[in-house]
Amino acid sequence: MSVDAATIRRIARLARIDLPEADVPAIEGEINAILGFVAELDEVDVRGIAPMTSVMPMGLAMREDVVSDGEKAAAVTKNAPQSEDGYFLVPKVVE
Amino acid sequence: MTDLLALTLDDARTGLAKGDFTAVEITKAHLDAMAAARPLNAYVLETPEQALAMAQASDARRAKGEAGRLEGIPLGIKDLFATEGVRTTACSRILGDFVPPYESTVTRQLWQAGAVMLGKLNNDEFAMGSSNETSAFGPVVNPFLPANWSEAQGRAALAGDKKGLLVPGGSSGGSAAAVAANLCLGATATDTGGSIRQPAAFTGTVGIKPTYGRCSRWGIVAFASSLDQAGPIAKTVKDCAALLTAMAGYDERDSTSVNQAVPDYEAAIGRSVKGLTIGIPKEYRVPGMPAEIEALWRKGAEMLRAAGANIVDVSLPHTKYALPAYYIVAPAEASSNLARYDGVRYGLRVPGKDITALYGKTRAEGFGREVKRRIIIGTYVLSAGYYDAYYLKAQKIRILIKRDFEEVYAAGVDAILTPATPSAAFGIAEKVNADPVEMYLNDVFTVTVNMAGLPGLALPGGTDASGLPLGLQLIGRPFDEETLFSLGAVIEDQVGRIGAKRWW
Numbered sequence: 001m002s003v004d005a006a007t008i009r010r011i012a013r014l015a016r017i018d019l020p021e022a023d024v025p026a027i028e029g030e031i032n033a034i035l036g037f038v039a040e041l042d043e044v045d046v047r048g049i050a051p052m053t054s055v056m057p058m059g060l061a062m063r064e065d066v067v068s069d070g071e072k073a074a075a076v077t078k079n080a081p082q083s084e085d086g087y088f089l090v091p092k093v094v095e
Numbered sequence: 096m097t098d099l100l101a102l103t104l105d106d107a108r109t110g111l112a113k114g115d116f117t118a119v120e121i122t123k124a125h126l127d128a129m130a131a132a133r134p135l136n137a138y139v140l141e142t143p144e145q146a147l148a149m150a151q152a153s154d155a156r157r158a159k160g161e162a163g164r165l166e167g168i169p170l171g172i173k174d175l176f177a178t179e180g181v182r183t184t185a186c187s188r189i190l191g192d193f194v195p196p197y198e199s200t201v202t203r204q205l206w207q208a209g210a211v212m213l214g215k216l217n218n219d220e221f222a223m224g225s226s227n228e229t230s231a232f233g234p235v236v237n238p239f240l241p242a243n244w245s246e247a248q249g250r251a252a253l254a255g256d257k258k259g260l261l262v263p264g265g266s267s268g269g270s271a272a273a274v275a276a277n278l279c280l281g282a283t284a285t286d287t288g289g290s291i292r293q294p295a296a297f298t299g300t301v302g303i304k305p306t307y308g309r310c311s312r313w314g315i316v317a318f319a320s321s322l323d324q325a326g327p328i329a330k331t332v333k334d335c336a337a338l339l340t341a342m343a344g345y346d347e348r349d350s351t352s353v354n355q356a357v358p359d360y361e362a363a364i365g366r367s368v369k370g371l372t373i374g375i376p377k378e379y380r381v382p383g384m385p386a387e388i389e390a391l392w393r394k395g396a397e398m399l400r401a402a403g404a405n406i407v408d409v410s411l412p413h414t415k416y417a418l419p420a421y422y423i424v425a426p427a428e429a430s431s432n433l434a435r436y437d438g439v440r441y442g443l444r445v446p447g448k449d450i451t452a453l454y455g456k457t458r459a460e461g462f463g464r465e466v467k468r469r470i471i472i473g474t475y476v477l478s479a480g481y482y483d484a485y486y487l488k489a490q491k492i493r494i495l496i497k498r499d500f501e502e503v504y505a506a507g508v509d510a511i512l513t514p515a516t517p518s519a520a521f522g523i524a525e526k527v528n529a530d531p532v533e534m535y536l537n538d539v540f541t542v543t544v545n546m547a548g549l550p551g552l553a554l555p556g557g558t559d560a561s562g563l564p565l566g567l568q569l570i571g572r573p574f575d576e577e578t579l580f581s582l583g584a585v586i587e588d589q590v591g592r593i594g595a596k597r598w599w
Contacts, residue, residue, distance in 0.1 A: 003475065015430060015474040016437070016451070017467055018459035027471065030531050034472055037532045038419040038485070044492055051490035052497070055307040055321055055548035056573065060350055075196040081444035088439050091450050 002032045099124040100277040104168055104334035107280055111157070111167045118157070118167030121280075122150035122211050125169045129213060129278050132599055134253045135236045137263075137273040139174055140182055141214040149211040156209065164341055166209030171279035173270050174215040175222055176202050176325075177314040181212075185316040186230040187220045189436045189461025191443045199314025200346045201283060201325045208341040213279050217269030220463045221433065222290055222318045225537040227268025228523065229465040235268040237261035237298060237520050238276040238595035242561030246598035253599055261520040261563075264294030264537075270328045271298040275595050281329040281338050285315060287322045288421055289516075289541030292553035295328050296515035296566025299555045299593035301335045301583065302328040304541075306573045307548035308353035310339075311346030319428035320351075322421075322545040330592065332554060332583040336360035339576065355574060363577035364584045369403030371578065374508040378414035379540060381517065388514045388565065391556045395512055395567045395586055402585045409508055411499040416492050417543040422535060423476050423489035424546075429466075430473025436461060468531065497547040504572050510582055513540050515553040515566030544570055552579040554586060555593045564593045 003011075008028045012019040019027065073086035082089040099121045102110065110116055126143045146169065153167040177183050177195035184190040198206075206212070219229040227235040234257060240249045241261055252260050263272040267284035271294030274282050284291045286304035295302030303326045310325040317323060327338035340361060345354040375396060380389070396406045438444035438457030445460050447453035462470065476485035503511070517539060526534050544551040549570055556567035567586060571579045 007475075008471070011471050011475045011478065013455075014478065015470050016434075016454040016458055017462065017470065018455040020459075027468065030468055031472060031475070033530045033532055034422055034468075037535075038422055038489075040419050041416055041423075041488060041492060044413070044416055044488075044495070046488055046491040046495070049491040049494050051487050052321075052493040053490075055351070056353055058308075058353065061347065061354070063347070072196075077440075078196060079193050079441035081438060081442070090439055091447070091453060093450050 002035060003028065100128050102280070103330045104280040104337060105331065107168060108166070112162070118150040118153040118211060119147060121167065122146050122169045122213070125213055125279060132276055132278055135238065135272055135276060135599055136233055137217055137235050137269045137276065137278055138171065138214045139184070139186060139217045139232045139269065142181055142212055145181065146211055146213050149206070153209055153211060163207065163209030164337060165205060167211060168209065168280050169211045169213045170205060171213050171216045171270060171273045171282040172202055173218050173267055173283050173285060175218060175285050175316045176283055177316070178202055178212065178215065181215065183215065183316070184231070185221050186218050186232055187461065187463065187466065188231045189443050189458070190441070193441050195314070197314060200311035200348065201315065201342045204344065205283070205341050210341070216273055216282055219266035219268065220466050221316065221429070222266035222285055222287055223429070223465050223469055224265040225289070225293055225534050226262040226526065227265040228262060229463055231463060234523050235263050235272045236523070237263040238272055238599070239298065239520065239563055240598060241522065242563070249598050258522070258524050260523050262297070262523050264297035264520065266290040267294045267328060271295055271300050271302070274298070274300045274328050274330060276597070281327055281334055283325060283342070284328045285323055285325050286545065287318050287425060288545050289538035291326045291328060292515050292541045292551055292566070292568055293537055295553040296564065297520040299564035299595065300328050300330060301332050301552070301554045302326060303335050303339060303552045303576065303579065304544065304550060305339060305343060305576055306550045308351050309343045309550070309574065309576070311344070311349040311352045313346055313348040317432040319425040320432060321428060322425060332580055332587045333361060333364045336364055336580045358577055360576060360580055363580040366581040367403065368399065368581050368585050371404045371509040371582070372507050373399050373404050373406050373582070374409035374503055374511040375406060376409050376411045376414065376511055376513060378411050379513045381539065384517060387559050388517065391565050391567065392512070392514050395556050398586050398589045399512065399582060404582070407508065409503045409511065411503065411543070413492065413495045413499050414543055417496050417546050418535060418539055420489040420492040420496070421538070421542045421546060422472070423485050424493065426469040426473030427477050427486050428473070430470045430477065433466070433470055493546050496543055500547050500549060509572070510578050511570040513568045513570065515540060515568040519559045519563040519565055540568060549573060550576045550579055552583050554583050555590055556586065557590060558593060
């Protein structure tokens with residue numbers, strides 16, 4: 001399988017990365033080189049194999065459904081590019 | 096006066112316990128060495144004030160008779176570990192001047208054991224790379240000089256564009272270089288596809304990627320969550336064992352961390368390996384493998400045989416699919432993990448006319464080329480219509496890779512011996528125009544271990560014709576790091592340490 005320039009632009013938009021038009025051909029070549037490399041997997045028969053969902057065979061731990069952390073708005077917003085009164089500020093989203 | 100920089104972690108512990116020197120003295124010696132070694136670019140942040148304060152506190156604890164396992168031992172910390180109040184960037188522009196308000200579990204445990212933090216170590220951006228050249232802080236220089244270089248030549252290149260000098264490997268290039276250059280007694284590192292073991296092999300140091308779930312991932316910048324594990328890089332096998340004993344353990348804040356007691360790994364050093372069965376997997380004899388790597392591998396097996404181990408040929412038939420499957424799974428998980436860097440909550444923000452434009456511009460400017468490439472690949476393989484063909488299939492292949500190992504272990508094999516890398520360290524900028532797949536091939540021997548979640552130890556096995564270190568890898572059963580330390584100590588006894596001479 002290989003991708004074309006239009007697919008690269010669409011995927012970059014899905015990934016929310018602005019891609020200058022001049023960079024598209026190079027990225028397209030690199031992505032196709034990687035896809036060519038992974039095409040080797042086509043020869044593996046995986047019929048009847050369940051996909052890996054947990055690296056070590058174990059169940060997820062349960063705990064009491066209680067608040068164990070919080071009330072740290074100042075620490076949480078400390079690294080924000082813009083914040084006010086314990087909120088993150090962003091450009092207006094809803095008109 | 097003892098050369099405090101030449102000591103191993105274990106030697107330093109003995110010296111500190113005997114009162115030959117203090118934690119403050121050995122910390123100062125390292126801080127001075129770090130300042131003199133800045134052109135190597137191993138550290139991206141030095142924290143001398145904190146280091147001295149921690150060393151003083153350590154000396155005070157020792158005076159009260161409260162010494163921990165790593166009391167007074169100065170360490171370097173990979174910049175992927177969140178350190179409270181100390182800038183943590185994953186060596187990416189997108190994290191900018193992020194200062195975590197919390198401490199990663201692994202580093203917290205190291206400080207609880209008495210260790211001292213010297214600073215933050217360089218790595219490939221978000222741990223994505225095999226040469227440390229993708230770091231936003233620039234490449235790290237390997238303390239080993241290229242073949243036939245004079246020290247003066249090395250110094251001239253170091254003052255210039257660094258071309259021709261060697262990479263330390265990656266992604267934990269700063270960790271490996273700092274240990275090899277005696278700029279710390281040990282370092283934390285992380286390994287997603289070989290990022291502890293390949294740099295250890297390139298720098299004559301020892302590194303272990305423990306079993307998946309052995310160390311908590313809490314507070315470590317995530318790359319590919321089902322593959323990432325923390326581990327140490329150190330000067331010797333015993334030093335690695337001491338560090339891992341402090342780093343490992345269950346953490347309820349990481350749902351994949353395993354609730355199993357942590358043994359004293361140091362106790363495994365010196366244990367007999369007589370009667371252990373060591374597998375030599377034929378699939379690791381890759382086409383075009385240099386003769387010196389073959390010879391190194393054979394020598395390693397001979398050393399273990401001489402110590403009483405049984406050497407047997409084994410087969411891991413899905414080995415060749417591990418790397419291509421990794422280049423689906425790792426970017427897929429990375430594209431998801433790195434979605435959080437959006438210019439809203441922390442790090443870089445590039446303003447845009449609306450929120451979508453802000454995201455797109457911030458991520459375009461904040462991420463480097465390799466990271467963008469992996470996010471795009473990962474987004475593609477997870478996108479509608481391709482998920483089954485790529486991601487799901489790769490996760491099925493992981494089961495087959497894991498099963499290969501399980502069958503070999505079930506047949507009575509205790510550990511597997513392989514080369515750590517297909518070559519010795521290469522030059523800075525040497526692979527800059529290569530196809531990305533060529534760089535990825537560095538991890539061909541290490542990546543299977545991450546895919547199966549197993550422990551893997553890399554240690555020096557010898558040198559190539561020009562004196563550069565070459566590494567061997569021991570792969571173990573899940574949670575049997577102890578056998579790897581026992582076997583590693585046997586090889587280390589024969590090979591000795593391969594140290595870099597100071598020329599910078």
